Amino acid sequence: MKNKTDISMTRRHFLGLSGGVIAATALASVGFKYHESKNEREIDPNSMKLKENETDVLVIGGGMAGLFAAVKAHDAGSKVTLVSKGRLGSSGATPFAKGIFSYDSTSESMTVDEFVTQVSKSAINTNNPTYTKQMAENSKASVDELRKWGFFDSPLYNKSFSKPMKERNIEVKES
Ligand SMILES: Cc1cc2nc3c(=O)[nH]c(=O)nc-3n(C[C@H](O)[C@H](O)[C@H](O)COP(=O)(O)OP(=O)(O)OC[C@H]3O[C@@H](n4cnc5c(N)ncnc54)[C@H](O)[C@@H]3O)c2cc1C
Known part of the structure; x- marks a missing residue:
């Protein structure tokens, strides 16, 4: 034997259920069209023409x-093409690199070797000390170049990256 509460729940359930059926019927009458996607290549490789480019150094990646x-490579005397x-x-991981580190021997209180020891200690020796030393010795010059190209003037890097390439007339092929 059902009490009153049970009956009202049943009605609510019935109304919910019938509403769902009406909605489903209405949607079915609208009719859905789905676009069948054919897994066909859009570019026919046989129709492509080969163009030969000659370069000394081919750099792949514009990060x-x-x-x-x-x-x-250009400054060392090579003809360079970057693709x-x-x-x-503006692609790859580079747009996310906002914090650029450099070791400046003129203002650092530590020597390069002390710096490497300090980094190794805080990294619990998981770092490569040879790489850490190279980074300390060369980072300032790279950061200074980035600054000269306007890297720190804008959060977008295409303009500052294009500057040294245009100045040197280095061919850039972007797809
Ligand atoms: C979220 C995030 C935050 C970061 N923050 C910092 C930071 O604060 N400071 C810092 O120093 N570093 C930071 N990094 C790391 C830094 O971004 C990377 O170490 C650095 O950008 C790597 O440069 P890359 O040129 O090796 O690679 P990428 O910047 O990834 O460049 C790869 C390039 O190759 C191209 N490419 C890929 N495949 C092909 C292909 N098949 N053919 C042609 N081109 C191709 C891509 O389009 C791209 O231009 C961060 C990284 C991430 C993901």
């Missing part, structure tokens, strides 16, 4: 590493 590789699947300075 921080690619930028310095291209600039340094990137994204825009120079």
Whole structure:
């Protein structure tokens, strides 16, 4: 035997259920169209033409590493081409790098070796001390170059990355 509360719950349940059925019927009458996606390539590789480019150094990637590789290879006397699947300075992990570190021997209280010891201690020796030393010795010069190109003037890096490339007439191919 059901009490009053049980009956009212049943009614509510019935109304909810019938509302759902009405809504489903209404949606079915609207009719959904789904676009069948065919897994076909849009570019026919057989229709592509090959173009030969000649260069001494081909740099792949327009992030921080690619930028310095291209600039340094050019400055060492090579003809350089940089290709990137994204825009120079605006793709990959580089746009996220906001905190740039440099070791400045003119203002640091520690020597390079003391600095390496300190970093190794705080990293519980998980760091590579050779790399840490190279970073300490070379970071200031790289940061100074970035500053000269306007890297710290804007949170967007395409302009500052393009500056040294344009100045050197380094070919950049972005896709
Ligand atoms: C969230 C976040 C925060 C960070 N913060 C800091 C920070 O504060 N300070 C700091 O020093 N570092 C920071 N880093 C690390 C720093 O961003 C990276 O170490 C650095 O940007 C790596 O540079 P990269 O040139 O090696 O790689 P990327 O910047 O990833 O560049 C790779 C480039 O290669 C291109 N590419 C990829 N595949 C191909 C392909 N097949 N063909 C052609 N081009 C291709 C990409 O489009 C891109 O241009 C951070 C990283 C992340 C993810």
